[in-house]
Each structure stands twice: as C-alpha cells, then as structure tokens.
Amino acid sequence: MKDMAPDYIPTLDDVIAAHERIKPHIHRTPVLTSSYFNQLTGAELFFKCENFQKAGAFKxxxxxxxxxxxxxxxxxxxxxxxxxxxxxxxxxxxxxxxxxxxxxxxxxxxxxxxxxxxxxxxxxxxxxxxxxxxxxxxxxxxxxxxxxxxVHPYNDPRVVAGQGTCSRELNEQVEGLDAVIAPVGGGGMISGTCLTLSNIAPHVEIYAAEPEQADDAYRSFKAGHIIADDAPDTVADGLKVPLKDLTWHFVRNHVTDILTASEDEIVDAMKLTWARMKIVMEPSCAVPLATILKNPEVFRGKRVGVIVTGGNVDLDKLPWFKN
The missing domain is CATH 3.40.50.1100 (Rossmann fold)
Known part of the structure; x- marks a missing residue:
C-alpha cells in the first residue's frame, strides 16, 4: 500500500504562532538532571518534565x-x-x-x-x-x-505545531544539546520535535523510543513505509497507536534512529526514575530512559534531552505490583 502524502505540513512559523497562542494555558515545564543517571549512562541527561504540565501531559x-x-x-x-x-x-x-x-x-x-x-x-x-x-x-x-x-490525537498539523513548542523550550533551557529522545506511538511529540529542531538546531540527533511489543514505528522506519498494528499489547498504553501520514513524514525525514525496550526494561526504568528522581512518570514516558540504559554506547559522552511526556498514572495499578 502506498503511503499517502499529508495535506499540510506545519512550519516553524506555525510552532512560534502556537507558542504565543497557548502560553496563557500551559506551563513552561522545568528541566531536571540526575547525577545518578549521568553516571549510569555515561551521558549528560536533561529531563524535560512534561509530567508537570497542565493536565499532566505534553498533549x-x-x-x-x-x-x-x-x-x-x-x-x-x-x-x-x-x-x-x-x-x-x-x-x-x-x-x-x-x-x-x-x-x-x-x-x-x-x-x-x-x-x-x-x-x-x-x-x-x-x-x-x-x-x-x-x-x-x-x-x-x-x-x-x-x-x-x-482534533486528531497526533495526525493534525495544529497538534504537531503545538507539540513542537516543547522542544523549542528545551532548546532554550539547555545549551549545546547533541541529541533529543522522545517516545513514539502515533508520533505527535516526535514530529513536533523534528519540526522544531530541524529548523533551529539541525545538528541535534533525534531518537524515538518504542516498546518492543508495539514496535510498528521501528518496523516502519526499517521498511521505509508505514506498517500499522491494530491492537498491540504493552504496559506503555500511550504508545499503542500507529503512525499516520503526517507523523510518518517527520519520522522518515528527520529521525536518526528508533530504539526499542522490553516490558521489563520499561517498568524497571519507570521504577528507577520514581526512586532516584522522585518524579511520577507513566510507563510510556519511561521508554526513552529504558532505551538509553539499554544502548549506552549510542549516548555516551553526549548531552541528551529526554522528553518526559506525562505523569498520569493509575496509582492502584502500578506495573511493578503483579496482580
């Protein structure tokens, strides 16, 4: 099946206009660091904490x-x-x-x-x-x-432009980034990241992180066309949806690589972040850190922005407690 071309591809001007439009309604979220994770990975990690965003998520x-x-x-x-x-x-x-x-x-x-x-x-x-x-x-x-x-969750130029404001802030908050990594499901955040950084910091490598059990973006990236799963099963509930034409455009043209993590690796990274950084992140948000811990050689010696996409967790069903 031939991939459809998107009707409209948002521009950096759309991101800038979006930032002005939404400023009264969002937080400029903080960037946190962890000497523990820096030592563990050999990289300098900068966590852009969208789990502190209004409604608890970058969306x-x-x-x-x-x-x-x-x-x-x-x-x-x-x-x-x-x-x-x-x-x-x-x-x-x-x-x-x-x-x-x-x-x-x-x-x-x-x-x-x-x-x-x-x-x-x-x-x-x-x-x-x-x-x-x-x-x-x-x-x-x-x-x-x-x-x-x-308003599509991700395959919408208005939504992608809005998500692009996150990495615009991150680029202002942290100098000299070498790479940025974010989760990928439908691809709204990774597309916004690609849109912004390819224009304002084109030297920055962009990585996407995905669960092994919902790895359609990874397989699409390797195949060169969209491969969509209908109902994948993963603890990372926010990453179960497939790429669409608009988000695939950005992934195909601007992502350096897509890395995957197992269910246990995702839960371990989530638990470790709660324990070491004292921040609540949901399973989908732990996938980037899980892939960094799994592939330290990719990030060693680099200054890496890690987008923590949300913190909306069902506290009665934490994934490290087995039913």
Missing amino acids: VRGACNAVFGLTDEQAARGVATHSSGNHALSLSYAAGRRGIPCHVVMPRTAPQAKKDAVIGYGGQITECEPSTTSREAVFAEVQARTGAEF
Missing part, C-alpha cells in the same frame, strides 16, 4: 493550539477525538478553558485515572474496544451525531 500543548485556533463558529459545535488517555484529557482541559463541549472516544481498557480526568475537565466519554478499528468506527458515529470539530 495539552497541541490540544490548546487546536482549540484556541478555532473560529467562534467552529468552536460552538465543540470538539471531538479518540484517545487512550492523555490527548482525551488534554482536549477536555482545553475545551473547558474555552467553554465548549468535548466528546471523547476512549478504549474501555484505558486507565481509570485518565477517564476520571476527562470527566473532571468536563469531557463526555464514549467507550470502544481496545483496537484502532473499533476506535475509529465508534468515533465516526460520535462525530456524525455531534458535528464537532475533529
């Missing part, structure tokens, strides 16, 4: 850019999306700030903490089965019923 950036970029006529119909969690609650947050409805399709298996957050921000949930096929079919019904503006 607020893209969601706010999309919501506050709508005309009044578009906004009156509300917004709608499908998401396993962080985009759902981020879009609900943004819609709440603008005072418009938000309709969300979520897998029934999504973490309860994320469902509770969506409801808390005023979002209306319709559940689906945990597969891309079910998600898209149920969403089509919801959108037809509501007429709401679709």
Whole structure:
C-alpha cells in the first residue's frame, strides 16, 4: 500500500504562532538532571518534565493550539477525538478553558485515572474496544451525531505545531544539546520535535523510543513505509497507536534512529526514575530512559534531552505490583 502524502505540513512559523497562542494555558515545564543517571549512562541527561504540565501531559500543548485556533463558529459545535488517555484529557482541559463541549472516544481498557480526568475537565466519554478499528468506527458515529470539530490525537498539523513548542523550550533551557529522545506511538511529540529542531538546531540527533511489543514505528522506519498494528499489547498504553501520514513524514525525514525496550526494561526504568528522581512518570514516558540504559554506547559522552511526556498514572495499578 502506498503511503499517502499529508495535506499540510506545519512550519516553524506555525510552532512560534502556537507558542504565543497557548502560553496563557500551559506551563513552561522545568528541566531536571540526575547525577545518578549521568553516571549510569555515561551521558549528560536533561529531563524535560512534561509530567508537570497542565493536565499532566505534553498533549495539552497541541490540544490548546487546536482549540484556541478555532473560529467562534467552529468552536460552538465543540470538539471531538479518540484517545487512550492523555490527548482525551488534554482536549477536555482545553475545551473547558474555552467553554465548549468535548466528546471523547476512549478504549474501555484505558486507565481509570485518565477517564476520571476527562470527566473532571468536563469531557463526555464514549467507550470502544481496545483496537484502532473499533476506535475509529465508534468515533465516526460520535462525530456524525455531534458535528464537532475533529482534533486528531497526533495526525493534525495544529497538534504537531503545538507539540513542537516543547522542544523549542528545551532548546532554550539547555545549551549545546547533541541529541533529543522522545517516545513514539502515533508520533505527535516526535514530529513536533523534528519540526522544531530541524529548523533551529539541525545538528541535534533525534531518537524515538518504542516498546518492543508495539514496535510498528521501528518496523516502519526499517521498511521505509508505514506498517500499522491494530491492537498491540504493552504496559506503555500511550504508545499503542500507529503512525499516520503526517507523523510518518517527520519520522522518515528527520529521525536518526528508533530504539526499542522490553516490558521489563520499561517498568524497571519507570521504577528507577520514581526512586532516584522522585518524579511520577507513566510507563510510556519511561521508554526513552529504558532505551538509553539499554544502548549506552549510542549516548555516551553526549548531552541528551529526554522528553518526559506525562505523569498520569493509575496509582492502584502500578506495573511493578503483579496482580
């Protein structure tokens, strides 16, 4: 199957405009360091902590850019999306700030903490089965019923431009970065990172990190075309969705390499970060650190930005506690 070309590819000007648009609604998140992890990896790691972001995840950036970029006529119909969690609650947050409805399709298996957050921000949930096929079919019904503006979790130029503001901040906060690594699922954050850094710091290597059990981006990268899994099973619930045309454009053209980690390696990295840095990160966010620990030779001697994408964890179901 031939990969489709995206209709519109956002530019650095879109990222700059997004940053101005969303500044009243987001945090400029801190960058933390850890001498322990530096010693363990042989690299200088700089953790961009989007787990401290509004709504607990980087996805607020893209969601706010999309919501506050709508005309009044578009906004009156509300917004709608499908998401396993962080985009759902981020879009609900943004819609709440603008005072418009938000309709969300979520897998029934999504973490309860994320469902509770969506409801808390005023979002209306319709559940689906945990597969891309079910998600898209149920969403089509919801959108037809509501007429709401679709804000895709990642395959949307407005969302990618918003996510690009994260690495723009990181580049301002840390001088002399050699590399940046972020998780990849659908590819919104990694695309925003590629968009920004390829323009303002083109020498910086960009790595994507992915679970071995949901490694469609890795296989796509090696094959040269999108390979989509329908329902992968991984503890990293935010990374189960496949690349789409827009995000594949950025991955194909700007990512240096994609590295993978096993389920045990992801959980170990998550637990180690909680213990050593005293920060709450969700499993999806532990994948970059897991791949650094697994491949220290790739990063040794380098100054590496690590994007910690979110901290929305179901505290009653921590992955190191076996049921």
